[in-house]
Amino acid sequence: MRLLIINTLPKVHPAAEKAICCLTEKASECMTFYTEDMRITPCIGCNACWLKTPGICAVKDDYEQILKAYLQYDVTLFISDTALGFINYKMKHVIDRILPMATMYTRIENGQTRHVPRYNKEFRFGLLYAGKGNQDYLAHWMSRFCLNFHGISLGAFPIEAWEEVCACIS
Amino acid sequence: MHFVIISGAARTQSKSNTAKIIAAFCEGLQNGGNTSKIWYLSDRKQWKSAKIAFEENENILFALPLYVENVPGIMLEFLACLSAKERPGSRISFLLQGGFPEVSQGRCCEEFLKTLPAQLGCGYGGTFIKGDMFGLSLMGEKMEAKLLQPFIEIGRQFGENGAFRRETIEAFSIPEYLSEEQIRISNGPLRYVQRFAMRYFARRLGCKTKLDAKPFCEKELQETQEETI
CATH class of the missing domain: 3.40.50.360 (Flavodoxin domain)
Known part of the structure; x- marks a missing residue:
């Protein structure tokens, strides 16, 4: 199992360090992005990735390598801090930029409109969070997010419970 | 107020x-x-x-x-x-x-x-x-x-x-969900109209590839570069 980790927590975060170290050992191959070393700006909502340069984000920063990595790895694990019970803005900026993975086209599946996926890949996304997140809501949000990107949610867990993710990815 | x-x-x-x-x-x-x-x-x-x-x-x-x-x-x-x-x-x-x-x-x-x-x-x-x-x-x-x-x-x-x-x-604030008839139309003929309209808007914006292009797949990249909408 090839694992992609996107960590928006500081590099020096004992719980995240431990989780990343242990998860790396479990995976056959693992790549970790530390976003504190990267320049990732917020989505500007220009829709270029849907209508002008399909699949390619108009914002030229360090994000494109993450976009490519989503396609190269079996599972993506987001590691985030929390604010107001939800993921914090740093991780939301990262996730908002995932739009190029969907096309502008839509179709109705199970009674709701969905974007037609751009790539023939079933994504698997999980979330580990630090701080006071609302776990029930985060799990619900992850499932909704995955639904609209034709993926499977592995759930949302406090970072100390990283072993729960191991069970999902092994 | x-x-x-x-x-x-x-x-x-x-x-x-x-x-x-x-x-x-x-x-x-x-x-x-x-x-x-x-x-x-x-x-x-x-x-x-x-x-x-x-x-x-x-x-x-x-x-x-x-x-x-x-x-x-x-x-x-x-x-x-x-x-x-x-x-x-x-x-x-x-x-x-x-x-x-x-x-x-x-x-x-x-x-x-x-x-x-x-x-x-x-x-x-x-x-x-x-x-x-x-x-x-x-x-x-x-x-x-x-x-x-x-x-x-x-x-x-x-x-x-x-x-x-x-x-x-x-x-x-409606509709909560589309009706069965709306779904049937949306997944039927409207789907082609929608695609045509989107390709039209895209072309107006200067889009030169298919809207479902896969730029990060090498094979697809080659294909979409050759094909224009």
């Missing part, structure tokens, strides 16, 4: 669907004898004054587009810099718009929005959700005016007591 309106849209004001909705909404507020002042978070120079306006005023409305099932990252960033109000009496309401037609697509975000006022020391004035707003800027002035018209009345009704009334939501 005086309302502070904060746009959580990431798109610049001149190109923002949310800004157009706010303008129509404010027209309705004004028709009811209210006043309003708008701040746009897409312009970071406005953040400081938006924060002060939030602190000093009691009637706050956040207008926002749905972004990956929740609020846009920039709005989350702004919310994180606010402190909870210590003095009671303030109220926060939300106007949430999305591209998908079903109101149910906004429910997950609404669940989060409901928690915010209490965390910021305010009361909750409700969330109004409206879908099918993606094409607002693409469909020409006539259709744009038609789509915006209801927001004038929604704004007028909101201005009466500074909160979204159940009757307003029931009348305008």
Whole structure:
């Protein structure tokens, strides 16, 4: 199992360090992005990735390598801090930029409109969070997010419970 | 009443669907004898004054587009810099718009929005959700005016007591889901019309590849570069 980790927590975060170290050992191959070393700006909502340069984000920063990595790895694990019970803005900026993975086209599946996926890949996304997140809501949000990107949610867990993710990815 | 309106849209004001909705909404507020002042978070120079306006005023409305099932990252960033109000009496309401037609697509975000006022020391004035707003800027002035018209009345009704009334939501925040017939049409002939229209808009914007191009697959990259829409 090839694992992609996107960590928006500081590099020096004992719980995240431990989780990343242990998860790396479990995976056959693992790549970790530390976003504190990267320049990732917020989505500007220009829709270029849907209508002008399909699949390619108009914002030229360090994000494109993450976009490519989503396609190269079996599972993506987001590691985030929390604010107001939800993921914090740093991780939301990262996730908002995932739009190029969907096309502008839509179709109705199970009674709701969905974007037609751009790539023939079933994504698997999980979330580990630090701080006071609302776990029930985060799990619900992850499932909704995955639904609209034709993926499977592995759930949302406090970072100390990283072993729960191991069970999902092994 | 005086309302502070904060746009959580990431798109610049001149190109923002949310800004157009706010303008129509404010027209309705004004028709009811209210006043309003708008701040746009897409312009970071406005953040400081938006924060002060939030602190000093009691009637706050956040207008926002749905972004990956929740609020846009920039709005989350702004919310994180606010402190909870210590003095009671303030109220926060939300106007949430999305591209998908079903109101149910906004429910997950609404669940989060409901928690915010209490965390910021305010009361909750409700969330109004409206879908099918993606094409607002693409469909020409006539259709744009038609789509915006209801927001004038929604704004007028909101201005009466500074909160979204159940009757307003029931009348305008629809449909929760598409009907079976709408689904049949959407997945049938309308799908081809929609694709044709999108390719037309894309070409007008200068798009030179297929809208379902796969630029990060080598084979696909080669194919899509050769083929134009």
